[in-house]
Amino acid sequence: MGESLSQTSTAGNDRGEHGGPFDVIVIGAGVTGLYALYRLRELGLSVQSFESGSGVGSTWYWNRYPGCRFDSESYTYGYSFSEELLQEWDWKEYYSGQPKNERYLNYVADKFDLRKHIQLNSHVNSIVFDEEDGLWQVNLQDGLQARGQFLITAVGSLSAYYVPDFEGLDRFQGDWCHTGRWPAEGMDLAGKRVGVIGTGATGIQLITEIAKEVGHLTVFQRTANYAAPLRNGLIDPETQRQIKANYPDIFKRCDETAGSFIHKFDPRSALEVTPEERLEQYERLWAEPGFAKWLSNFYDVMIPGEANEDYAEFVRNKIRERVKDPVVAEKLVPKDHMFGSKRIPCESGYYEVFNQDNVLLVDVREAPIECITPKGVQTTDAEYELDVLIFATGYDAVTGPLNRIEIRGEGGETLKDKFANGPRTLMGISSAGFPNLFTINAASVGNFVRACEPLVDWVSEAICYVRDNGYTRIAVTREAEDGWTQHVSEAGAKILRTQANSWFVGANIPGKARVLLTSPDTAPVMRAKRAEVAAKGYEGFLLQ
Structure with a gap:
């Protein structure tokens, strides 16, 4: 005992x-x-x-990987139980990053003893x-x-966190980790050959950030995603005052929506307006920050059927427009699932990463990973030599x-x-x-x-x-x-x-x-x- x-x-x-x-x-x-x-x-x-x-902090304690941040608006994510807390805490960004989020939860733990x-x-x-x-x-x-x-x-x-049971991982001679257990001291990626397995929401955030410093980046993708622009920015002082004055309305709006987000579906069907009106709404929402392009859209975009496929093709074309190599672009275009059937990853320059000469996209559906070797990753097509291997392979x-x-x-x-x-x-x-x-x-x-x-x-x-x-x-x-x-x-x-x-x-x-x-x-x-x-x-x- x-x-x-x-x-x-x-x-x-x-x-x-x-x-x-x-x-x-x-x-x-x-x-x-x-x-x-x-x-x-x-x-x-x-x-x-x-x-x-x-x-x-849990989630915001463990997930220290570069690029980790909210995908819902910061001011809708914080606690609502204390008016004093709402008024004294400033969210500096519309979509706050992990370090600030962890500080917030520590602040709450201290403030309320x-x-x-x-x-x-x-x-x-x-x-x-x-x-x-x-x-x-x-x-x-x-x-x-x-x-x-x-x-x-x-x-x-x-x-x-989930790490696939790849044979040979224990023999890999480089450094490796899962994004959900990113080392507190960080990882030295500058100038190194880095491999990332996984292109979900976490992988998309991570890849965008580390592509700025690595020597070479190999991205192992199983499933392409409908990633949409986050369009993050700093909250200016006047907007900060407006947010603090309007918290009751903000939380009320969240309470009224299906997923407790601030965004509300358009009650109209995408199919009952003209093609021109439909495209105009798509473009307007695409230019807005965060989940508006997903959760403020025509209601039937989120129902299996013609409206969903119409908007899915709009998003696919947005991806194609941003990737220079048409072969790579088609690999990044999702075709095996409906738009919105997975939570939509938000990105800040993800697709442009694949226009860099030092970035390689490997489709592991075409060439599955066979094992991890001492030097890197072996697929059915080739061995990719790596100094660092990062698993963005999600969660159970x-x-x-x-x-x-x-x-x-x-x-x-x-x-x-x-x-x-x-x-x-x-x-x-x-x-x-x-x-x-x-x-x-x-x-x-x-x-x-x-x-x-x-x-x-x-x-x-x-x-x-x-x-x-x-x-x-x-x-x-x-x-x-x-x-x-x-x-x-x-x-x-x-x-x-x-x-x-x-x-x-x-x-x-x-x-x-x-x-x-x-x-x-x-x-x-x-x-x-x-x-x-x-x-x-x-x-x-x-x-x-």
């Missing part, structure tokens, strides 16, 4: 003084974890967070539900343990971070076994057989902070309801879970997000079941469903 955390005291944030058992244990100290600590503490509950990193509830450098090995006393026992890698009545897994939807999304912790519920069942064929939950929040456990990130999609705040609020209120009404446990019923799982399957089959082989359906991970990992419903619909469940005394949950 490990040492009890309640009996351990070491100075500093890394090992603070702790009592126990806690009312709520939170796994993670990123965007969701920090707000959960704040909200629960304000409700008078004892809280403790365990964070594997040596600093707070959250660090005393956070234990850093604390990797959770396993979490076990003690059916006798109704407490969750958290077992850390260093042998320490903690116990709590309620457990929130704020582990992130995209935190379990949503269930991946949960599955990397052994979480055992009633009867010793593990969440990993239960989720083997896809997540089985009610509203993504909780799973039958795992009482008092809230898998909070599994319920979130879209503009992340706008989605996570109401989720944390709902979970916090549910915990208070349990305690205030003399109960000790809240657990999903099997019937409610079955109904929700069926809803996700049936409704999910009709939406654009399931039409491509992306992380949304787990298709990027070999052997993972292909099912929608998030809710098929819009953010407003999900908030309404959660509110209805609560109003009916937590219908679908068993209270004991």
Whole structure:
């Protein structure tokens, strides 16, 4: 047995003084974890967070790779719970970069005195539900343990980084890393032969930046993406004042949209206007920053069919216009999935990179990677010699971070076994057989902070309801879970997000079941469903 955390005291944030058992244990100290600590503490509950990193921020702590930044507007991403915080924090850019974002989350942790509830450098090995006393026992890698009545897994939807199982990686003589674990000290890429595997959102951000300094860059692409111009810029003082004066309206607009972004679809069909009007709208939106060109478009652009293909061809032509070599351009033009079936990567000069003489695009669909050699990457066509190899190969999304912790519920069942064929939950929040456990990130999609705040609020209120009404446990019923799982399957089959082989359906991970990992419903619909469940005394949950 490990040492009890309640009996351990070491100075500093890394090992603070702790009592126990806690009312709520939170796994993670990123965007969701920090707000959960704040909200629960304000409700008078004892809280403790365990964070594997040596600093707070999670996503914005680990993803230090060059070019990492928001793709949603900075002023829509920050927390809304504190008017004082909103007024005193200045977002300097429309789409803020990783260093500033990490500073923001550290500022929040300090301002609200959250660090005393956070234990850093604390990797959770396993979490076990003690059916006798109704407490969750958290077992850390260093042998320490903690116990709590309620457990929130704020582990992130995209935190379990994935490196393909290429033969020979252990023999590579150069430096290598995954973008999700970029070294804190950085990587020396100047003048070197660098290979990047992956051209999703992360790869596109990274490639654009490092192409400015490497000696030679080889990009290994499996799937071309519909990347669109970010058009980032600095926020001038007058605009800053306007933003701060209009936060209530900004958040209201976000609350009303499907993905909690500030952009709202045009209610007209692309097919009901003239070709000239349609093209005029396409061009106008293309010139705007961020996701406007995706989420402010005609509504049926986001529905499989003729309108979607019409706009997809518009985007393909935009790509062709920017790449000088027509052969390379066609490799960069997506033809195997519909526009919007994957989250659209935003870029700042990505396509022009391929006009550089020192950049080579390798299509690994035409010539698959066979292995990693001591000198570089071997495809079926050639060996590419490299000094540095970077994996921008994405994440085992949503269930991946949960599955990397052994979480055992009633009867010793593990969440990993239960989720083997896809997540089985009610509203993504909780799973039958795992009482008092809230898998909070599994319920979130879209503009992340706008989605996570109401989720944390709902979970916090549910915990208070349990305690205030003399109960000790809240657990999903099997019937409610079955109904929700069926809803996700049936409704999910009709939406654009399931039409491509992306992380949304787990298709990027070999052997993972292909099912929608998030809710098929819009953010407003999900908030309404959660509110209805609560109003009916937590219908679908068993209270004991």
